[in-house]
Amino acid sequence: MTENILVIGGGIAGIQASLDLADKGLNVYLVEKSPSIGGRMAQLDKTFPTNDCSICILAPKMIDCFNHPNITVYTCSDVKSVNGSAGNFKVKVLRRPRYIDEEKCTGCGDCIHACPYESPDEFNVGLGKKRSAHLYFQQAVPRVAIIDEKTCTKCGNCKIVCEAGAVDLDQKPKELELEVSAIVVATGLDVFDPSAMSEYGYGKYRNVITSIQYERLINAAGPTGGHLERISDKGRVKRLAFIQCVGSRDVKNSPYCSTVCCMFSTKSATLAREHDPDIENYIFYTEMRASGKRFQEYIDRGKTEYGIHYIRAKPGEIKENEKKDLVIWYYDRESESVKSLEVDLVVLAVSLLPSRGSVDLAKILGIDLDEDGFFKLKDKLYSPVDTNVSGIFVCGYSKRPMDITDAVIDASGASARAAEFVAAARCR
């Protein structure tokens, strides 16, 4: 039995689990599919209920994790197969090519300036552009560039300017085999695409965006430098509307409640007001769910200090006028009639789904998924981080909707269980 543990997913839950295990003296392999660890939290501007700057509290953990002597981070990597059993898993990991040598790259950014090709930026959820040679985001860990093979024309400019000689346009995928005693799954969430809900006009009307897009808009490191502007004409946003439960609590999409949206929309509205004291915020909700510590007070402050208009209604449809303003049609309970509200920008608080790769990963690991696609627990009460496979544990949003605080707690729980395996073996 080895003292190695595999953590799949480098978001806040995966990072926390890795740190806990490494601090106990165990070896951790952290496998992350994107070019940097950090996950969703790195995309956020501020976190509720404290309104802390998200990357400011996350980055120290990202650095600790990457630099920890007991943690080996593999980015741009996927778990391909798992054989064996608890105490003795043999895992095959595929490392996709960055076309940059991680050992040599200094993160200087010369290749980025030299690259002539722009394409939509995945991290900025389509709101900004990136060069083919780029850093996944400003605070990426490891601070190594990556070349997007889909848009790279192999012009070679990057290779010419790179003083470290780190560009390797012929880099090939690499396969690794790891031996681990236990596995912690922390693959996080993906965001529902509301294009199919044509009544809301996402994809048709430029000034209708999703919650994750809003985070990038209001973020100082985002594509507009944190200026809240309309997508269609970069005009000022004076009237901002949030629509809750787009896809959530919906039997035709995600029947469950995504848990964090009522809080983050309130947060987003307060941030908008802090940017511009003249902005009017409207939140169209079904219920305002605020079950955490000091959460209800946060919502109440939204009303009293930030003047948010909370409207209990799920809009029927959104239409666009000639000025590209949005007109929201909803049922107004007070007047018992259907009314319309004109706004400059609409943010859809879309349903948050278990990570898209969960289906394949579940097959690879042999663990079950529940009817909503989340990883299934062995028993909700007695073993709330165990899966049906001994030695494989799950934490964070991939298990059930939860916020950052709960994901951190959950990660510590899962890593403690994983560490027990090694401890038990030591005691024999």
Next chain:
Amino acid sequence: MPASKESALAKKLIVETRAYYCLECGKCTARCPISRVDSTFSPGLNVARALRGFDWEIKRDGGIWACMVCEICSSACPSNVDYPRFILGLRAEALRSGREKTHLSELEQLFLEGETDKDSGIYRQIKAVKTAIKGQDGGVVTSLLVEGMKIGFFDSAIVVYRQNGFQAEAVIAENASDIAMAKGSKYQLVSVAEKLVEAVKEKGKKRIAVVGLPCQVLGIREIQKAMPEVEIFVIGLFCLENFVYRLLRQRVGELLKVDMDTAEKVNMSKGNFIVTNEGKQVSCKVSELQEAVRTGCSFCTDFTSRLADISVGSVGSPDGYSTVITRSRKGEELFRLLTDLKETSADRDEIDRLASWKERKGFEKLKQEFSSLLG
């Protein structure tokens, strides 16, 4: 609280239609074209009142008769509550107590004027005509709209265009060429009522024509009651039943091995469904397409669009001709604009036969469907 017959039935319907799961979010009402103009009508409120167990009298008969069974509400509902079914159940009860005729005759009194035929409704003239335009049959609807707009009876018309393939969409036509593009029957339900409301509330139209099926004509008259300042010319079509396009296309593909998206023309005649594709005609029996028929159609009792200003259809006319029934002064004036017509007499027996058959079938099916609940 004494429980009325309605509230007792409503409680049973609540279980059947999943109304317990209503979140009271109001999305159904915000989507409903009738609710948009008439604040006393709301799919969700009907259910909410019943859920609260109020001794529930139907305050306005419009409450259950105004629904076009277009199913926009239930398809929007996040809890998948079947609001149309709820209303249909209450209609079945109203049928049993003989209240169905009152509401329709109220609307007839309000909008129409002429003699009464017990099967095809109020009429002034019934003729079979052919215009110079080659349309679905006699090109009558297209001609009426073009001439009406030319002379200024209305400045816009709600018509239906083919969009992707045969799939159709309602549009606001504002000139003759816009109208000409809408020729031909579409055999699917498209929400013209929604477009009408948009034209009035958002685009400020004050004189508008609209072409609809019998169920839509009913909804349009309800909307008209709530917007009396708008001048609306209603052209109704004859209709036996209508389809959900997605299901129809699938079934036609299975039976006739042809893709409706590429069809040049589709028509129904004597129980046959005929598709013309690449100059060739293939057909099947309409009865073979049952699974593609819309829910509301099974319970509909109106074949000739009894509430329209003018009704137009192919039944009762020879090939290439259309039957026209004018039912109001407005309808008559509009019809008189058509010169250069070939005319012959319409087969009123055939029309009445189908009209009475559809009415009987609709009422029977409604009673049958809810017989276990009505007890």
